[in-house]
Amino acid sequence: MSGPRWLTGFLDSPSRVAEPFWSAVTGSGLSARRGPGGEFATLLPGGGDAYLRVQVVGDGPARCHLDLHVEDVAAQARRVVGLGASVVLSDGELVVLRSPAGLLFCLVPWRGEAVRPAGGRGLVDQMCLDVPRAVFDGEADFWAAVTGWERRPGSLPEFDFLVRPDGMPLRLLLQRVGGDGAGMHLDLACDDRAAEVARHVELGAAVAWTGPRWTTLRDPAGRPYCVTDRPVTGP
Incomplete structure (x- = not known):
């Protein structure tokens, strides 16, 4: 079974205070907000597929986590648990896990992302x-x-x-x-x-x-x- 087809870096914050900063640093636009409280948004690059997102988590400190985009979330979750991860949350669409050292990460569906954005400065x-x-x-x-x-x-x-x-x-x-x-x-x-x-x-x-x-x-x-x-x- 293959590993992730794409990675997304998440910026998890208690508020939206850093979102304009990361939009400016990366030269990205900010998508429409998603989630019940509008907690999620995607940093949209000028070219290529998005790979950075922001999330308001309501508690601190500000931190990061990884999303691994995979072809079969359930099958990959079983495999990753067999490697030593533990499940924190599963809602069918995605699975939140914790690595053996305690790092949180998510398995999410791959939607065909394949083009790495080019860098500027x-x-x-x-x-x-x-x-x-x-x-x-x-x-x-x-x-x-x-x-x-x-x-x-x-x-x-x-x-x-x-x-x-x-x-x-x-x-x-x-x-x-x-x-x-x-x-x-x-x-x-x-x-x-x-x-x-x-x-x-x-x-x-x-x-x-x-x-x-x-x-x-x-x-x-x-x-x-x-x-x-x-x-x-x-x-």
Whole structure:
């Protein structure tokens, strides 16, 4: 059975305060709102298929999760549970699960998405899974099995990554972190990090940390994310 045909990164927030920021950063429009309380919307790129969405969750802190678009939600849910996930919610159309390390993700129907949007000066192109060192190897193996993507060591010892198929909009990076809690954050590739960071700050972000290869910022909702030196046209 094949893995996901498409990935969507979700920005989960207590309010809509960061939505104009992410629309501006990505150069995307915002779709009509969906859900009983209008909690969902899609960031619509200028070309290609959408792969970023926003959700008002009503509690904090602001965070991220992944949707995996699959051909058969029920069958994939059974497979993923067999790999170590636990079901949080199933409503027939989608299944919400928790990974062995505690990361929330969803299985949703694939609707034919296939065209990765092109980047401009910057491109949201990676979801980083921040995993405590004590459970890192098991969690990395879990995601490799769920996706069917090869696990490889990163350029720094704290990172591994999964080799995404051509055309997939989001790469998956796994980072060894301290503490007991796992989380996710988005990363952007860019051609000029200093200029891209300055653009984000002008739009409302705040710099949290700057290193030799990436800068960590917080969006207007306080959600951490990174602008990296990885090229926009990279794999």
